[in-house]
Amino acid sequence: MKIVCVGAGSIGLLVTAKLARTGADIALVAHSAEQADALNGGGLILSESGEETVCDVPALSFEELETAQALPDRNGDDGGGADWVLLTVKQKHLTERLLQAVSRLAGEKGRVLCFQNGIGHVERLAAHMPPDAIYLAVTTEGAKRLSGNRVAHTGEGITRIGPALDAGNSSFSPQNAEFAQKMLENALQEAGFRTFLSNQMREVVWNKLLLNAVINPLTALLRIRNGELPETNIRRGLMRGLLDEGIAVANAAGIATRGDLWEQLLDLCARTAANSSSMLQDLSGGRMTEIDWINGAILENASRLQLSLPLHETIYRLVKAAEPSGTPEEH
C-alpha cells in the first residue's frame, strides 16, 4: 500500500514518521524545497518518550509534486500513484492548485483522508474527484513541529476515520471501500495510533467544530493558553454563549450532538491546558487564521437556516480585524 502525506506541519510529520518507522511505504510532500531538502538530507526525526528515531522518508516539494510523473518510494524506484493520500495541510493552504494535485495523486484507485480543522474542504475537494473516495480524520493526538524535519509526539489521543459521506450514500462497492479503509487502519494501528472507524464522520467533525469554534477564537483574542480559558466566570459565560449558538445551528441542520458538549469543552481545555491553540499561534505569528472555516462556516450555515448568532458574528469580526491585512499567504 503506497501512502503519500501532503502537508508537513505537526500532524503530517507525526503521522508520516510513525508510519515510516514501521516500514510503511510513505512519501511526504513538504511545504517548500528547503524543507524537502532537509528531510531528504537528514531524515525525519521523531522525538517520542524521550527517544529520538531518524526515519527515512522520501520527500518532495509541492512544485515537484505538480510536475512529477510518478512518486519516489523508499528505494528511489518509480512508485506509481498513491493508494491513500493523507491531506494534512491547513484549510487556508488548500488552494485549487493543491486540490487538483491531490486528486491527480489519488488517480482512479486512490483515496484521500482529510485531517483539517473546520468544514468546507470536502465540497471543494469533491469538485476534483469522486466524493466517495474522500474520507475524514479527526484526531486528538498531540504533536509539535520542532523544525522542518523534526517533530515531537506530545500527547497520545484517538483518531476517528471514516467516509466523508454518511453511510448509504456511497456508489463504490462496499467491500472495496471497507478493504481500503481496513488496510489504512491496520497500518495506523501498527504505527501506534488508537483508531476507530466511524460511519458518522459528519457528526464527529461538527462536534469538534463546535468546540474549536469556542476555544480557538477566544484563546487567540485573549492571548491565553487553553487551560486558562475556563478560569473566570466572564470567560465561561462567553464559552457557554458561543457553544449554545453553535449547537442551535447543528441541531437546525439535523446534525446530532454527542453527549454533553459543555463537559467535553471543559475536558478539552483541561487536556490541552498547556497548548496555545492553533489560532493563537497563527495570530501571534502574524499569519491568517482558520476562522473562515470554523466560526465563518458556522455563520454561513446559520444564515442558510435563517438563524442569528450575535456572539459568533462579533467574535468572527474581531478575529478578522486582528488578522494581518494584505494578500493571503500562498501555499
Ligand code: KPL
Ligand atoms: O484543535 C485545537 C486547535 O488548537 O486547533 C485544540 C483542540 C483547541 C487544541 O489546541
